[in-house]
Amino acid sequence: MERFGYKEISFSAVVAFFLIFPVIAAKEPYLLHILIIVAVYTTLVWGLDLLLDCALISCSQIAFWGMGSYTFALLTLKCGWNPWLALIGAGVVPTIMSALLSYSSVNLKTMYWCLFSLVFAVAFHEMLFVWRTFLGGAEGIRGIPKLPLVTSRTEWYYLAFFLLFLIGAVIHQLRGSRIGLILRGVRINEELARSAGISIIRCRLVCLVLANFFAGIMGGFFAAYTGALSPFNLELDAMFFLYVYLIVGGKGSLAGCLAGTALFIFIRELLGPLGIYMPVIYGTIVIIFVTLIPGGLVSLPQRFLSHFERVKAPT
Numbered sequence: 591m592e593r594f595g596y597k598e599i600s601f602s603a604v605v606a607f608f609l610i611f612p613v614i615a616a617k618e619p620y621l622l623h624i625l626i627i628v629a630v631y632t633t634l635v636w637g638l639d640l641l642l643d644c645a646l647i648s649c650s651q652i653a654f655w656g657m658g659s660y661t662f663a664l665l666t667l668k669c670g671w672n673p674w675l676a677l678i679g680a681g682v683v684p685t686i687m688s689a690l691l692s693y694s695s696v697n698l699k700t701m702y703w704c705l706f707s708l709v710f711a712v713a714f715h716e717m718l719f720v721w722r723t724f725l726g727g728a729e730g731i732r733g734i735p736k737l738p739l740v741t742s743r744t745e746w747y748y749l750a751f752f753l754l755f756l757i758g759a760v761i762h763q764l765r766g767s768r769i770g771l772i773l774r775g776v777r778i779n780e781e782l783a784r785s786a787g788i789s790i791i792r793c794r795l796v797c798l799v800l801a802n803f804f805a806g807i808m809g810g811f812f813a814a815y816t817g818a819l820s821p822f823n824l825e826l827d828a829m830f831f832l833y834v835y836l837i838v839g840g841k842g843s844l845a846g847c848l849a850g851t852a853l854f855i856f857i858r859e860l861l862g863p864l865g866i867y868m869p870v871i872y873g874t875i876v877i878i879f880v881t882l883i884p885g886g887l888v889s890l891p892q893r894f895l896s897h898f899e900r901v902k903a904p905t
Contacts, residue, residue: 604845608751612744622747624859626815628852629750633757633808635835635847637801640761642841643773644794645700649829650707653714654684654802656824658809660718663731663819673737673814680810681803688802692795711829718821730820737814746815753811757804758844769796834872838879840886849887 608625615621634651641648658680665676695706718725725731740749764770772793775783784790813819831854839850854872861871879886885893 629754647704650711653711655805655809658806659813662810662813681807684806685803840888843888846888
């Protein structure tokens with residue numbers, strides 16, 4: 591009960607912080623922009639973490655996010671859709687594409703699935719440059735319509751975190767359900783789970799569909815928020831950073847993924863002027879966490895508590 595109460599209090603504190611943050615940052619609207627970007631990338635990290643639950647290492651999450659962004663742009667600019675309907679379409683198209691691609695490949699072993707997703711991500715990225723007349727090529731797409739009724743940056747902020755908490759609630763409920771128990775079994779011992787009659791393919795399809803639907807929705811949101819798209823936002827180094835956010839924050843934890851993403855994005859903003867030294871800084875932080883704090887940021891409170899109890903215990 592104490593642990594449940596601690597989680598409830600922590601969650602309430604986080605929600606309260608995000609609700610009142612626009613008041614705190616009234617004189618620094620750029621901080622709202624940074625947190626909006628944190629919300630977008632956190633959902634992608636959550637998707638990767640969900641795929642890891644079913645023993646899938648994906649390199650295509652950033653590609654499906656880009657697919658959602660370009661879908662929103664094309665539906666609004668080329669087809670004249672209402673932006674709110676286009677936002678839903680931005681989630682549906684990557685979902686259908688991921689289901690079609692994954693049905694015949696989802697049974698691959700972890701390494702081969704990783705390579706398959708990597709090839710797809712590279713192919714999608716190159717297609718954005720080649721299909722210039724339709725997708726804008728290297729110049730990208732400009733003049734993307736905004737979402738109606740969302741005008742100020744504060745309203746964009748609240749919409750971003752509404753989507754973030756909604757997606758987080760879905761993933762939390764999924765992990766607490768029977769499917770979540772099955773996923774944990776698959777992660778611990780895939781062969782044993784298969785021998786127990788668990789459909790590995792079905793579990794992986796569920797995770798892939800959800801992860802890529804969320805990526806597409808936030809891709810459409812990002813396109814509407816920025817009003818412009820560029821294929822340079824979808825390069826593989828962006829995928830690398832998603833895994834860095836996941837490792838630093840802590841696998842299997844929604845709060846940890848949010849903390850890791852926020853920490854690195856703020857570090858990037860603060861230390862951006864260092865330029866060429868940034869990869870060294872990122873690499874050093876990752877090495878520290880992998881070797882000394884393998885559980886990520888989310889494990890620090892428990893580590894400190896355990897240390898405090900050992901010091902306090904009588905000898």
